[in-house]
Amino acid sequence: MSIFPRISLKPEVTEYLKSVFLNHEVLAAVDRQEAESRFHKLLTCLSHPPSYTCVRASTHLSSLEEIRHKLGEELKKQQKWSSPVEEASLQILPHPQIPDVLLLPVNGPRPVKQLNLEVVVGAQCGSAVLRGAHVFAPGIVASPKYMKAGDVVSVFSDLEGKCTRGATSFQGKRVFVGNGVAEMDRCSIFCTDKPAKGIGVRMIEPLYQSPSFDGILPTLVFLQNLPSVVVGHVLGPRPGERILDMCAAPGGKTCHIAAVMGDQGEVVALDRIRNKIDRIRQNAQMLHLRSIKAHCFDSTQAVSSDPAHAAEGPPFAPESFDRVLLDAPCSGLGQRPNMANTWSLKEICSYQPLQRKLFHAAVQLLKKGGVLVYSTCTVTLAENEEQVAWALDTFPCLTLQPQEPHIGAEGMLGAGLSPEQLHLLQRFSPELMWDQMERTAPLPRRADGDTIGFFIAKFLKN
Numbered sequence: 001m002s003i004f005p006r007i008s009l010k011p012e013v014t015e016y017l018k019s020v021f022l023n024h025e026v027l028a029a030v031d032r033q034e035a036e037s038r039f040h041k042l043l044t045c046l047s048h049p050p051s052y053t054c055v056r057a058s059t060h061l062s063s064l065e066e067i068r069h070k071l072g073e074e075l076k077k078q079q080k081w082s083s084p085v086e087e088a089s090l091q092i093l094p095h096p097q098i099p100d101v102l103l104l105p106v107n108g109p110r111p112v113k114q115l116n117l118e119v120v121v122g123a124q125c126g127s128a129v130l131r132g133a134h135v136f137a138p139g140i141v142a143s144p145k146y147m148k149a150g151d152v153v154s155v156f157s158d159l160e161g162k163c164t165r166g167a168t169s170f171q172g173k174r175v176f177v178g179n180g181v182a183e184m185d186r187c188s189i190f191c192t193d194k195p196a197k198g199i200g201v202r203m204i205e206p207l208y209q210s211p212s213f214d215g216i217l218p219t220l221v222f223l224q225n226l227p228s229v230v231v232g233h234v235l236g237p238r239p240g241e242r243i244l245d246m247c248a249a250p251g252g253k254t255c256h257i258a259a260v261m262g263d264q265g266e267v268v269a270l271d272r273i274r275n276k277i278d279r280i281r282q283n284a285q286m287l288h289l290r291s292i293k294a295h296c297f298d299s300t301q302a303v304s305s306d307p308a309h310a311a312e313g314p315p316f317a318p319e320s321f322d323r324v325l326l327d328a329p330c331s332g333l334g335q336r337p338n339m340a341n342t343w344s345l346k347e348i349c350s351y352q353p354l355q356r357k358l359f360h361a362a363v364q365l366l367k368k369g370g371v372l373v374y375s376t377c378t379v380t381l382a383e384n385e386e387q388v389a390w391a392l393d394t395f396p397c398l399t400l401q402p403q404e405p406h407i408g409a410e411g412m413l414g415a416g417l418s419p420e421q422l423h424l425l426q427r428f429s430p431e432l433m434w435d436q437m438e439r440t441a442p443l444p445r446r447a448d449g450d451t452i453g454f455f456i457a458k459f460l461k462n
């Protein structure tokens with residue numbers, strides 16, 4: 001059900017995306033109306049959250065069934081269920097094809113009455129609330145003048161980032177995301193020298209109800225979008241191998257790779273941003289994974305010019321790794337929910353050259369016979385199928401490989417790839433299922449079609 005407006009984009013970006021989804025190859029295959037309808041559904045579903053929450057279970061530490069049971073117990077304890085009906089509706093389901101995934105349905109949109117006291121939060125915070133989070137103090141930009149801890153407030157998301165920090169009200173573009181109880185008074189949020197920490201508003205009536213995983217079984221469950229979990233399995237790491245994760249922070253996929261390997265072998269995690277490296281290390285420690293070695297490094301420079309270079313850290317000699325994951329920095333247009341994106345077309349289109357530089361390094365660092373997985377969380381052709389066409393052209397040693405599991409759709413027309421090549425690609429396209437998907441459809445089926453927008457390609461180096 002659509003309750004929010006479509007994602008708001010700069011007109012030049014909307015036009016660009018429209019030209020992508022209505023490209024000449026698409027229009028030769030389907031009629032214009034159908035292509036337009038797909039594009040409009042995309043804009044609508046991007047502003048809505050998926051209808052389930054996906055968590056990855058630490059099956060390197062415990063069985064899925066045991067984790068599922070513990071999670072159920074924790075959620076019952078931590079949530080103050082308002083009625084026995086809601087408790088009964090707590091479902092935690094395994095995924096039929098992915099052995100370390102648990103799915104929890106999201107209940108929403110629910111009829112929630114707006115109140116007089118209003119708190120305004122940044123768009124990122126608002127999106128997190130729609131996926132089950134409480135409001136953390138740094139996300140609050142406006143609150144009533146005399147707000148005190150204990151006040152029941154309505155929470156609004158400031159879509160365009162136009163609300164002045166510390167304002168007492170805001171009438172700009174905003175959407176209602178639910179009601180909660182303030183845990184801090186206004187002064188503790190805005191009148192301090194140091195930025196406030198901790199929960200600012202505990203959500204009690206969110207528009208979309210989903211458990212908050214804050215502090216729940218941190219060693220055993222990890223919040224991760226379904227396509228991101230698929231990436232780790234598609235890479236197919238085996239115990240004892242040496243794997244490179246080139247763009248790794250905050251380390252969700254790095255940790256998954258190490259877990260799939262039973263923590264046997266070595267997972268080298270690189271990221272260009274120094275303070276993000278701590279997040280990778282913290283996550284690895286929390287999940288009891290010792291095979292991860294994280295380094296702050298620009299992966300475009302990760303190939304050593306000395307072929308005999310044998311250092312433990314970067315740069316590395318060519319052909320040092322059994323498998324390489326390039327989960328590339330991208331325009332992120334597949335993220336959900338995302339109600340407004342203020343980027344210019346120039347910014348949206350700025351990633352292709354960097355992705356290609358990273359790809360060059362990835363191919364050099366991979367052993368012959370090794371596997372390279374390229375992924376993004378965006379929907380453009382330029383960062384997905386066009387990159388695949390370019391890579392196949394530029395590196396004759398690469399061939400596309402089938403993916404396991406393959407639960408998304410195939411690649412999109414428009415980059416000159418053959419039907420066989422498109423078939424080998426995995427594009428998660430929530431717009432394809434947007435209005436066919438009954439919310440009563442069985443959850444695992446719904447989950448496969450109601451994801452963030454995402455793209456995966458798997459190559460073998462011959």
Ligand SMILES: C[S@@+](CC[C@H](N)C(=O)[O-])C[C@H]1O[C@@H](n2cnc3c(N)ncnc32)[C@H](O)[C@@H]1O
Pocket residue numbers: 228246247248249250251252253254270271272273276297298299300327328329330
């Ligand atoms: C899509 S995010 C990675 C998410 C991560 N793989 C995960 O699953 O948690 C892309 C990351 O690439 C990093 N990055 C961007 N340019 C880079 C470069 N030249 N070398 C290494 N990392 C880079 C960014 O800092 C960002 O953390």
